[in-house]
Amino acid sequence: xxxxxxxxxxxxxxxxxxxxxxxxxxxxxxxxxxxxxxxxxxxxxxxxxxxxxxxxxxxxxxxxxxxxxxxxxxxxxxxxxxxxxxxxxxxxxxxxxxxxxxxxxxxxxxxxxxxxxxxxxxxxxxx
Numbered sequence: 001x002x003x004x005x006x007x008x009x010x011x012x013x014x015x016x017x018x019x020x021x022x023x024x025x026x027x028x029x030x031x032x033x034x035x036x037x038x039x040x041x042x043x044x045x046x047x048x049x050x051x052x053x054x055x056x057x058x059x060x061x062x063x064x065x066x067x068x069x070x071x072x073x074x075x076x077x078x079x080x081x082x083x084x085x086x087x088x089x090x091x092x093x094x095x096x097x098x099x100x101x102x103x104x105x106x107x108x109x110x111x112x113x114x115x116x117x118x119x120x121x122x123x124x125x126x127x
Contacts, residue, residue, distance in 0.1 A: 021116075022052035022079060025094035030082065053079040055095055064121050067109035073121045075105060080117035084110050090122060 028051055031044040055077050061070045077090060088107045092100050109121035 022054050024053050024055045024092065026051055026053045026055065026077065026079070027091045027093060028079075028082065028084065029089040029091070030085065031087065049082055050093070051079045051081070053077050055092055055100065057100065059121065063111070063119075064109050067121065072123045073108060074124050075100070075122040076119060077105075077122055078113070078117055078119050084118055084120055086110065089125065090120075 027048050029046055029048050031046055033042045034045050035043045037043055055075060057075045059070065059073045059076060064070050064073055077092075084107050086107055086109070090105045090107060092103065092105070095101050104125040105122035106125050107120045108123045111119045113119055
């Protein structure tokens with residue numbers, strides 16, 4: 001039996017986490033400022049990435065009380081990569097309750113979970 005190194009253990013944990021905990025599918029939209037227009041407004045490029053995740057509409061108020069008004073938060077999402085930023089948008093694509101799919105949410109708070117990814121607080125985006 002081959003010796004398991006720290007990196008191999010981390011890879012194995014990563015695979016098992018993906019398979020066991022991240023059964024939902026979402027798209028994350030990340031924005032990068034590439035310059036500014038004539039009026040000083042930022043010009044951005046958008047990159048969308050499909051991710052495996054775990055979505056819940058049950059918020060833990062204690063976890064987020066130091067970030068913002070918890071009443072704004074409508075859901076939480078957990079995933080491993082890419083690294084999120086506040087203001088990124090998330091669109092849930094595959095979830096057992098279709099009332100939540102194809103809606104756009106904004107990442108309003110982020111907690112780093114080390115090897116197990118990120119937990120992000122989401123708020124509704126009204127267009």
